Amino acid sequence: MLSQYYKKDFKILSKLENDMRLVYLDNAATTQKPDVVLAAVKRYYTADNANPHRGVYELAMRATDVHENARSVIAAFLNAERAEEIIFTRNATEALNLVAYSYGLANLKTDDEIAVAISEHHSNLVPWQRVAEATGAKIVYLYPNEQGEYTEEELTSKIGKSTKILAMAHVSNVLGIENPVKFATRLVHQNGGIAVIDCAQSVAHMKVDVRDIDADFVAFSGHKIYAPMGIGVLYGKYDLLDAMPPFLSGGDMISHVHESGTTYAKPPRKFEAGTCNLGDEAGLVEAIRYVERIDIDKIREHETELCKKALEGLNSLGGIDIYPSVSSKSRSLISFNIRGVHPHDAATIMDSYGVCVRAGHHCAEPLMERLGIGSCLRASFAIYNDMEDVDIFIRSVEQTRKVMGIGS
Amino acid sequence: MDLNNLYSQIITENSRAAHNRRPVPGATLSLEGNNPSCGDDIVLQVKIENGIIEDLGFVGTGCAISQASASLMIDLIKGKTVEEAKSLVDLYLRMIKGEADEKEYIDRLEDCSALAGVSKVPARVKCAVLAWHTLEDALNNQNV
Secondary structure (H helix, E strand, O other): OOHHHHHHHOHHHHOEEOOEEOEEOEOOOOOOOOHHHHHHHHHHHHHHOOOOOOOOOHHHHHHHHHHHHHHHHHHHHHOOOOHHHEEEEOOHHHHHHHHHHHHHHHHOOOOOEEEEEOOOOHHHOHHHHHHHHHHOOEEEEEOOOOOOOOOHHHHHHHOOOOEEEEEEEOEOOOOOOEOOHHHHHHHHHHOOOEEEEEOOOOOOOOOOOHHHHOOOEEEEEHHHOOOOOOOEEEEEOHHHHHHOOOOOOOOOOEEEEEOOEEEEOOOOHHHOOOOOOHHHHHHHHHHHHHHHHHOHHHHHHHHHHHHHHHHHHHHHHOOEEEEOOOOOOOOOEEEEEEOOOOHHHHHHHHHOOOEEOEEEOOOOHHHHHHHOOOOEEEEEOOOOOOHHHHHHHHHHHHHHHHHOOOOO | OHHHHHHHHHHHHHHOHHHHOOOOOOOOEEEEEEEOOOOEEEEEEEEEEOOEEEEEEEEEEOOHHHHHHHHHHHHHHOOOEHHHHHHHHHHHHHHHOOOOOHHHHHHHHHHHHHHHHHHHOHHHHHHHHHHHHHHHHHHHOOOO
């Protein structure tokens, strides 16, 4: 298996937690970081650190190169047309807020519609609720079918002439299957609107090609793709970015500032007020190279296999509810409940076997309401997980049922 | 294993909790408590007459720890004065933080001392104190 080659790249995974092997299955929340990424961050601060775009001395030029090179690497990774379409943010949440408050506030008016998939993470939902409130626009929710899929009928019936913005994740952080973002984007374009695609849950697990999707905006967080926390990316089509007002204002985003007013820099700098997080940009570049060396298609194949094995294991235990219960699509994560056990109790007991899973509403409360549950468990996989992790995971679910007095 | 013991006591307690899961007729206080990160949500109702807590009940959903602690609290607090109740809430909260004297809490908190083990599971402290904080808030705000 692939993982036998890669587990050793992550120091945290070789440490014992309470004398047990660490079975880290909360990768949809954040991934662990390989040594090469940590080294790249350190290398930046020990060799190239200065404030980019400001100094004329050589060190500052080197820092500027690190910053602009990172932009080019990410542009190529996403297949963007040009590097100027890449904006650095803290995370996907900040990137999505940037689009909502800059593009949304400037372009929405009363009775315009924002189509939002009900399975969106709060970060691609709450900003739209707030912008709708401020502009008088309406939110139209899109609902998946029993298999967790957004059908063409559903999309066609909800996206129309009034739809100015579509907000949809490439992959839901709860349902874990790929959404029809290409179809939805084409539909919203035919109606004169734009598409905002949250790729936080896809970018580490499958190829994200912004031109193939034809998305107008794409957001992701570095920390979910083996990079440090605190670095995120917004991709935006250049002409849209150019026409948008700034989001945050201050240093480095201006052209000229006078007593009488300010003119702004061109994208991407217009949207990067203040000193950027260059150390973590260097880490993100290294993380992308790491993923590209392994090959994203191989990663996907590996994780799909682990997921399949885990699903079989859960189904063979019985008494497990899986969301969605049936799907023909491959998943990189599994959301589920052990019937009769609250997910927080389950996660505590599983933790005592070294298994880290997420329990809660996963920042997707409207979807939880739709599923008729308050919360659930989620096991999510990454390149370093292996079949032994899956076996320990399944045993820990079995043990949880025993401790809670369920089954034999 | 400690966790197994803790859970076996919690499960036993929850199987006996039905009598406390109900609205309180003539309640003088009603307060909602929730843990936003869990989605746990309870409504606690209290009936106080002449400074005595005559009756309590709760409705809502949550994990086994939060539900057991609500039910145990009700059994302990019923019939106590408001002042005694406040003192017991304070002792319980200190026990869950691992800061109370063992002899004192076994003596005064009776069956509730079964939850002392939660102090070793920091991620679940908020579950064990949900009902107790809700009662504390209700008692502190009763004259407002």
